[in-house]
Amino acid sequence: MHNLLSFEQALDNLVRSLPCPDPANAEILALTEAQNRICAEDIISPINVPSFDNSAMDGYAVRLSDLAQSLKLPLAGKSFAGAPFKGHWPPLSAIRIMTGAMIPEGADAVVMQEDVCVNEDGSLTFAALPKAGQNIRRIGEDIKKGAIVLQRGTRLNAVSLPLLASLGIARVAVFPRLKVALLSSGDELVPVGMPLEAGQIYDTNRFCIRLMLEKLNCEILDFGILADNPAEFEQVFTQAQAQADLVISSGGVSVGEADFTRTVLEKLGRIDFWRLAIKPGKPFAFGKLQQAWFCGLPGNPVSALVTFYQLVCPAIAKLSGHSSYRRPQRLSARSLSPLKKSPGRLDFQRGYYQCNEQGQIEVRAVGQQGSHLFSAFMHSNCFIVLGRERGNVAAGEEVTIEPFNQLLD
DSSP states (O other), X not given: OTTSBOHHHHHHHHHHHSOOOOGGGOEEEEGGGOTTOBBOSOEEOSSOBSSSOEESSSEEEEOHXXXXXXXXXXXXXXXXXXXXXXXXXXXXXXXXXXXXXXXXXXXXXXXXXXXXXXXXXXXXXXXXXXXXXXXXXXXXXXXXXXXXXXXXXXBOOTTHHHHHHHTTOOEEEEOOOOEEEEEEEOTTEEOXXXXXXXXXXXXXXXXXXXXXXXXXXXXXXXXXXXXXXXXHHHHHHHHHHHHXXXXXXXXXXXXXXXXXXXXXXXXXXXXXXXXXXXXXXXXXXXXXXXXXXXXXXXXXXXXXXXXXXXXXXXXXXHHHTOTTOOOOOOEEEEESSOBOOOTTSEEEEEEEEEEOTTSOEEEEXXXXXXXXXXXXXXXXXXXXXXXXXXXXXXXXXXXXXXXXXXXXX
């Protein structure tokens, strides 16, 4: 086990090797087309928000100097959202004002209508002298003109895009979508929907990875299933790496499988075949082809998903320019069940966590943990992450969990 590459080393090597995209290649899109794209430049606010002092309440705009002389004032006019008060505001009077309306020049405060008595003659009686600035939203209070509102590398979503719209920004520079070539290898694989013959299995890995790539907003080039044939393998890989930024394959990287795979890939670039100290997912390949980067996933379904989720996702984030990407959050939890674990490899077991009545996080293992047993994911909402040198876990012990992010929800 000592010659295995740790998860942390593999992730660091992978991410450090990859380039960020060039902002010079950015595309300019309308906000309506930019959902889930990555911002290619810092965005500067062209205006103050709010752009004028306005009322936070329905009530009455007043001058403190007037109320200091009398708490009873006549009404001099009205200010509504979109229709501000524009007339002469005489001394010793108040202005009726609605939420969002422009504050009349000279007003020091807004008194909410619930704290004002409207007399029969239409005059107003105020219960007390308000504080200066009370219920006034100041110009630039939310966003100041010239401030950076979004940094380069931010994923644009249902929060950031309306923010840009509120600033009058109609178009935004984004990095091009990452082109990912996807393929599987193995004579035993059959496309989903076709009848199985003896010894065959369905190609679920490519389908699973495709679904996650779609959530990552990648442009997917599907090259299907490759037979265990060196000539076909080289031909398809040559085509894939010429069209894509990243090539992802499933299968063909385990010991005993990789002989011709290694030979073909090394003709097209520089590929490292790693043996990782993680479970599931020990075999993994990474490197640079002539025109694209390459990640080779194991053939077992759970191993393929785990290595994609834990290693390829950060790689895609780097290549996409998504500098605000964060690895899945990890939390402490109490294990409700014993967990089998041998020292030597970082273990990602499938689990289900929830908070008990005391607000404590508890987790239990879900199903058997074999790398070929995919169905346990249906009843899981997290990985139970057990350190490389940890052994068996007794019920009641503290463990680390990693709740599934949006790729698996």
